[in-house]
Amino acid sequence: GAVVSQHPSRVICKSGTSVKIECRSLDFQATTMFWYRQFPKQSLMLMATSNEGSKATYEQGVEKDKFLINHASLTLSTLTVTSAHPEDSSFYICSAYSGGFSDTQYFGPGTRLTVL
Amino acid sequence: DAKTTQPNSMESNEEEPVHLPCNHSTISGTDYIHWYRQLPSQGPEYVIHGLTSNVNNRMASLAIAEDRKSSTLILHRATLRDAAVYYCIRSNFNKFYFGSGTKLNVKP
Numbered sequence: 068g069a070v071v072s073q074h075p076s077r078v079i080c081k082s083g084t085s086v087k088i089e090c091r092s093l094d095f096q097a098t099t100m101f102w103y104r105q106f107p108k109q110s111l112m113l114m115a116t117s118n119e120g121s122k123a124t125y126e127q128g129v130e131k132d133k134f135l136i137n138h139a140s141l142t143l144s145t146l147t148v149t150s151a152h153p154e155d156s157s158f159y160i161c162s163a164y165s166g167g168f169s170d171t172q173y174f175g176p177g178t179r180l181t182v183l
Numbered sequence: 184d185a186k187t188t189q190p191n192s193m194e195s196n197e198e199e200p201v202h203l204p205c206n207h208s209t210i211s212g213t214d215y216i217h218w219y220r221q222l223p224s225q226g227p228e229y230v231i232h233g234l235t236s237n238v239n240n241r242m243a244s245l246a247i248a249e250d251r252k253s254s255t256l257i258l259h260r261a262t263l264r265d266a267a268v269y270y271c272i273r274s275n276f277n278k279f280y281f282g283s284g285t286k287l288n289v290k291p
Contacts (some may be wrong), residue, residue: 073226099277110270110283111227118277160226164277169234171217172279174226 069095071163073175080151081183088146088178090161096141097163101172102134105158117144151182187271187282194288195261203256203285205271210251215274218245218256220267221284227270230256261289 070093080086090100099118103111115131117123117138125131133155135147144163148155158179164172188206195201207216215234219227231238231245233254238245244257258265268284 071226101279110281113279113281116277158224162226166277168213168276169215171215171229171232171274173229174219177224177226179224 069093069163069165069173071161071173071175073161073178075178076176077179077181079181079183082152083150086148086151086180088148088159088161088180090144090146090163090175092142092163092173095163095165097144098141098166099164100138100144101162101164102136102144102146103160103162105160105177111160114146148180151180153182156180156182186280187273189269189271189282189285191283192286192288194290195258195265197263197289197291198260201258201261201265201287201289203258203269203271203287204253205255205282206253207271207273208252210273211275212251213275214251216245216247216254217272217274217279218243219270219272220265221270222267228267230269232274261287263289263291265289 072091074089102114105111114129115123115125117136123136138144160177162172162174217232218230221227233245246255266289268286270284273280
């Protein structure tokens with residue numbers, strides 16, 4: 068299957084700082100990338116959908132000014148958590164989708180964010 | 184509701200087949216069915232996906248009901264490494280709808 072990487076895998080930061088998470092599709096071009104967050108023992112919750120070269124579409128209840136998403140190329144999307152607070156601590160997972168009707172999405176390994 | 188419905192948990196014995204069910208009674212004609220599995224603190228791993236016909240790959244088989252309102256992921260011989268949360272997902276182009284997943288426990 069296709070490979071998607073995420074960096075960093077784990078980050079600890081102080082409250083009020085901003086954190087950037089990178090998501091890369093290593094061996095295919097991703098017209099769409101998705102960002103999810105997951106709380107312990109729960110399913111993945113879609114935060115936003117980003118299409119290359121256009122603004123991200125955020126799910127209801129997700130603050131677009133807090134979770135900045137950039138999808139500047141077909142292989143890279145970034146999620147920046149601005150002014151992070153302890154309640155933003157979570158497991159953030161990205162996925163990449165090539166855009167074909169019969170295609171599937173491939174997930175990154177996830178980033179564990181802990182805000183102190 | 185666009186989500187899928189799965190049992191919260193299932194248990195299997197090692198070396199035996201496992202059938203993981205998924206209900207998607209409101210599926211539309213162009214929706215695909217995808218299965219992923221997730222280990223703790225890891226991203227979901229792709230298992231299999233299909234539209235109408237049954238699908239096989241090296242990891243599993245996917246049996247889709249004739250009316251497409253349900254499907255079953257089949258692990259032919261469960262191993263301890265198959266213990267994970269299995270997610271059944273519907274998709275329509277770039278819209279993917281997650282269910283709550285089934286936690287599979289494999290007993291040695």
